[in-house]
Amino acid sequence: VVDDAIVVLENITQHIDKGSRLKQAAIFGTSEMGLSIATATLTIIMVFLPLMFMQGLVGIMFKQLAVLTCVCMLVSLFTALTLTPMMSSKLLKEAPRDKKEQHRSKLYMASEKAFQKIDNGYRKTLGWAVFHKTPILCTALAVFVITMLLGKRIGTDYIPDFDAGTVYVVYETEVGSSAEKTDSIGQQILEIMLDGIPEIKEGAVASISGQTPSGVLTTVGFKEGKNVG
Incomplete structure (x- = not known):
């Protein structure tokens, strides 16, 4: 539920660290992530939305969950695009112009270095995947087939047998x-x-x-x- 706000806040923080003013960072940081978080939120809603129209026992059990999830995700998206940037421009502090790194704690700097390494590794992996489409697609297809075969072998059960005494x-x-x-x-x-x-x-x-x-x-x-x- 809070993923949208976290993504927006993290991007706003990056703009502040690069020297942007608070209002500029809030505006540009939110606009850059707006389409991405909206797409991610709507994707989750599309998963739960069909449950609202199902009949029978499944509809009785999961209808309220589907309604609650969809409403929460929409409110989360609205909050991330409105309240989060507004509060960020009021509560966050601008980075010092001369010594941008001194206002950060050692723990923050260590975590930033770790995240930067992860980000660089992801960029390299993504770049390799883009230029090697055939092995990536074959691997994804193989994983899908194996998952389907294992799903048939494992089987499913509505309510498993248990000893209630x-x-x-x-x-x-x-x-x-x-x-x-x-x-x-x-x-x-x-x-x-x-x-x-x-x-x-x-x-x-x-x-x-x-x-x-x-x-x-x-x-x-x-x-x-x-x-x-």
């Missing part, structure tokens, strides 16, 4: 059975399970909501299990 016993009585008879049978099943399975520590009998008295759900819990605390 609970057993559900569902039974159905004859048509026309009274609620008292159905409950009595459930209690008998529960007593048999409690007597025959020592690992069970507790149990309960409950009727299924919205169903006829012929359907009952019996739940028992175990003393041990992967997710039993």
Whole structure:
């Protein structure tokens, strides 16, 4: 969410370090990065936007996330293009004209040198990639194919199986059975399970909501299990 503002602020700082005035640095630093951060933000929004129109269980689960993400990204972009440059021109300090490096701490200078090395390495790598398109495209295609093959082998699952330390016993009585008879049978099943399975520590009998008295759900819990605390 704060990436846009970080990019703009970093570019404004670079202009200040080069000797630009605060207002000039805020204007030029923001204008240079405006198109880039807008494109990056819209790319992220395009990923989440389709989730807002999905139906079924997926739509119920992810619609709010999609709306919240899109709104936050738009607000982030607006803030980076308006509030960040304005606050930068008011709160940042201009670099001294004679000794530009003395006002920086040793930690800042060390980090700047490290980032400069990374930047130079990236420039060299990018330049090499531009002039060697064939191996780069072949490598990207190979990675894509391998990823697709591994995806089929790994497989996916909606909700994985886990040991919750609970057993559900569902039974159905004859048509026309009274609620008292159905409950009595459930209690008998529960007593048999409690007597025959020592690992069970507790149990309960409950009727299924919205169903006829012929359907009952019996739940028992175990003393041990992967997710039993």
